[in-house]
Amino acid sequence: MHKKKILFIDRDGTIIEECPRTHQIDSIEKVHFLPKVIFFLSKIYKELEFELVMVSNQDGLGTSKFPEQTFWPIHDHIINIMKSEGIQFFSVHIDQTFQHEKKSTRKPGIGMLTSYLTKKYDIEKSFVIGDRFTDILLAYNLGCKSIWIKKDGNRKNEEYFYNGKNLKNIISLITDQWNEIYEYLRFNCSGQSFLQRKTYETNVKINLSVYGYGKNDIKTDIGFFDHLLKQISIHSSMNMNIETIGDLYVDEHHTIEDTAITLGKVFCNSLGNKRGINRYGFFILPMDDCVSTVALDLSGRSDLIWNVEFFREKIGNVPTEMFYHFFKSFSLNAKCNLYIKALGNNEHHKIESIFKCFARSIKMAVKKITFNKISSSKGLL
Structure with missing residues (x-):
């Protein structure tokens, strides 16, 4: 089962500016969104595999000090603005108590959020995003990481500690820039996977x-x-660390084949349920005297059509017969259909253009084009 990741997002000070004197947003005039929050939160929602959950403390909401009729119209206005930009919150949790009441539902308590502590959700890969230290503590209590929105970008060492607990490892990023939050989540939390295959x-x-x-x-x-x-790596924009120790005293076959098998598997794992991706990638790439065509479909099925002919036994120290084998092994383990064709005279240029073209096709196929949808009439890839 593909577990869901969550961004637990504070409201005041995180999505909209705090109101310093009263800490109450009780009029339209007090609603000021953080710079670029709507643009980048929309990109996070559409491109990355996170469910958005709003969690906010609203001191004494429903009492004479903060009547509900002054809160909900403004809150609904904020939510509707974000909806108009394609940002959908899976749920909204508002605690209405005062701090002195010490209710379990008030952040950093997790009383409102226990339904997310199930096997359906990947809490360890989820985040709390907020501007207060209580948001860091909420992340600690939930068992996830935090992103601290802090305007000065600094914090004292003593702020790492709470009741003798070092919370430094809970905090993944400190920033007041939503573009930095988007970049961090994109590069560190989406489409990532590690695999070791040992024979x-x-x-x-x-x-x-x-x-x-x-x-x-x-x-x-x-x-x-x-x-x-x-x-x-370069032409797909994928970050790739590959270390293969093989029996090269025998020949190159096992090293190339097993690298392709592992790369295919880890690539498939990285895409998860493939929700939101383009699915199809195709490219024509010229390189000097050669031109290559690659088309691929991340269909969940595997096939390789190989229309390439080489006239040398080796290029560098790689047997040319292994190029077909590399792509066949990748296709089987990445569960994708591959069509590869190349023409040209220089064998080095020919295979290099194939790999570059393959990479560009991958880049197109994995691009996020929609949210919460799978590009298949079957509803499954």
């Missing part, structure tokens, strides 16, 4: 971030193969 012939470790920026560290001890794998 008597090879030991392969791959750390993959599908939505990265092309950072890579590739070590297979096959120079030209490393070069081609780097092309995948």
